[in-house]
Amino acid sequence: MIISGSIKETRNQVKEWKKQGLSVGLVPTMGYLHEGHKSLIERARKENDKVCVSIFVNPMQFGPNEDLDSYPRDLERDSKICEEAGVDLIFHPEVEEMYGPNFCGFVDMHTLPEKLCGASRPVHFRGVQTVVSKLFHIMPADRAYFGQKDAQQLAIIRRMVIDLDFDIEIIGCPIIREEDGLAKSSRNTYLSAEERAQAVILNQSLEEAMKAIEAGEKDAAKIKSIITDKLNTCPLAKIDYVEVVSFDTIQPIEKVEGAVLIAIAVYIGSTRLIDNRILM
Numbered sequence: 616m617i618i619s620g621s622i623k624e625t626r627n628q629v630k631e632w633k634k635q636g637l638s639v640g641l642v643p644t645m646g647y648l649h650e651g652h653k654s655l656i657e658r659a660r661k662e663n664d665k666v667c668v669s670i671f672v673n674p675m676q677f678g679p680n681e682d683l684d685s686y687p688r689d690l691e692r693d694s695k696i697c698e699e700a701g702v703d704l705i706f707h708p709e710v711e712e713m714y715g716p717n718f719c720g721f722v723d724m725h726t727l728p729e730k731l732c733g734a735s736r737p738v739h740f741r742g743v744q745t746v747v748s749k750l751f752h753i754m755p756a757d758r759a760y761f762g763q764k765d766a767q768q769l770a771i772i773r774r775m776v777i778d779l780d781f782d783i784e785i786i787g788c789p790i791i792r793e794e795d796g797l798a799k800s801s802r803n804t805y806l807s808a809e810e811r812a813q814a815v816i817l818n819q820s821l822e823e824a825m826k827a828i829e830a831g832e833k834d835a836a837k838i839k840s841i842i843t844d845k846l847n848t849c850p851l852a853k854i855d856y857v858e859v860v861s862f863d864t865i866q867p868i869e870k871v872e873g874a875v876l877i878a879i880a881v882y883i884g885s886t887r888l889i890d891n892r893i894l895m
């Protein structure tokens with residue numbers, strides 16, 4: 616397994632594989648890998664001759680008061696996980712390699728990034744689109760793998776690839792959860808034992824919404840209030856947002872029909888967690 620922090624070296628390696636007629640899958644991550652990341656890597660492993668994983672805590676997608684400095688990092692552990700999963704190349708650049716002197720370019724779009732996480736994290740998706748565009752140029756893969764855990768991100772990247780004609784297939788992969796239903800996340804490490812126990816409320820509230828939908832409920836406002844009421848039973852939970860939107864446009868809808876994203880962001884103590892359900 617190659618571990619490289621160099622854009623030039625990484626690009627040359629991927630180009631060489633492409634020249635040999637090999638297919639390449641890319642899994643972009645911020646590291647501190649868990650089963651969620653592993654599921655993307657495994658899928659990429661199955662569908663491609665070569666698998667690249669990027670590990671980069673991207674400063675551009677963090678707001679001024681967010682957790683950039685405290686975000687967990689452990690390259691040694693991540694490398695072991697990647698090696699065992701059959702990864703061929705880890706791209707692990709320093710910030711200076713990605714954002715050189717006088718850097719001032721960025722990629723952005725209207726509407727899709729404005730609601731949900733974009734409303735509470737105004738610079739976040741601009742940073743995501745910029746770094747993902749750079750990664751797609753550095754590693755011109757055939758396929759890139761993203762988790763549905765970050766559903767708005769997945770919708771934005773899909774749109775970006777269409778709108779800006781990137782020659783890459785975007786594969787969305789299901790959310791991997793802990794046994795009690797909490798979606799796996801590198802940020803779960805911030806939770807105290809008490810917070811961790813209460814964090815299951817996110818998945819439980821979405822389960823209640825799904826039960827109502829299965830029983831025939833179509834009114835988005837009702838579904839939102841089912842989720843909100845459940846979340847409000849948890850003393851440590853503070854709601855950032857509960858939204859029912861079109862998965863294609865990320866705009867609010869009144870009736871649950873077509874491709875629908877039910878998305879929530881909730882502070883458990885000071886840790887902000889997200890979860891969702893996608894109905895197709």
Ligand code: AMP
Nearest residue numbers: 644645646651761762764765790791799
């Ligand atoms: P991150 O390192 O948090 O930026 O995540 C890298 C990729 O892993 C993103 O595409 C995430 O959506 C995906 N991911 C993170 N957590 C999970 C999970 N629990 N299940 C599936 N995919 C995940």
